[in-house]
Amino acid sequence: MPDFEHLIYEKPEEGIARIWLNRPEVRNAQDTELLSELNDAFDVARGDDGVKVVILAAKGPHFSAGHDLAEGGTRKAEAGRKRVTSWKGGAWDGAEAYYMREKEVYEGFCLRWRDLAKPTIASVHGKSIAGGLMLIWPMDFVIASDDASFQDNTMYMGIPGVEYFAHVWELGIRKAKEFLLTGQPITAEEAERAGMVNKVVPREELEEATLAFARTIADKPSFALKLGKDAINAAFSAQGFDNVQRGAFNAHHLAHTHYRLTADGSFLDPDFAKRFKPRAK
């Protein structure tokens, strides 16, 4: 078992693994370290025949504030980490460097976790913003507390959506456009109505409700669960997700590059940029 710094890994009951995001002081902002640890934790659960289902939950007031922009997309944090895509390697710089990094630690991880050969449940409370969605959408089920809200605010940064472009599959075309182009948050109830959330429960019941849901999966044969999940995930490909993801990821990087080439070198809206000043550690 790896030594996790940003996560807690536990087995609360037979057949169930639970991973807690544990950077509450920065609202579980995702730096490369946290994402790599999460990938390792999913691997621990996958390799443990005693685990049938995996819960991803979060400590602190919010599920996740998104990518840790204070990290600044450095390559240093990736050194020595397991690779999940075949994109990395060699000397690269400029737009290529940025593209490779996000292909690996954002898109690569999301696709890998979506296809993990065991059912996964996101247990979500508080706010989930931008990259926060990328820990939720790749999971198979979402149980949300009534205080939960979800937002893709990348449009404020001049970026057309987070790096995992599942908006349409999560919300349907009409609601996905509203979600992406207005950048406004939606409540747990709205997300449930749109089909993004399986169940909404009172905040104080979230932990137990998630465990209860997990039990209804953990009592089934592991091989059948894997096959059933894989059969439903095949619909992503059949519905064209792979092509949509490629196009959206490239558009995302066109926008990244555009704002790095323009006068201020970063964000479109300076007031918004101010709110994302690196935090004191």
Ligand code: ZN
């Ligand atoms: Zn990006």
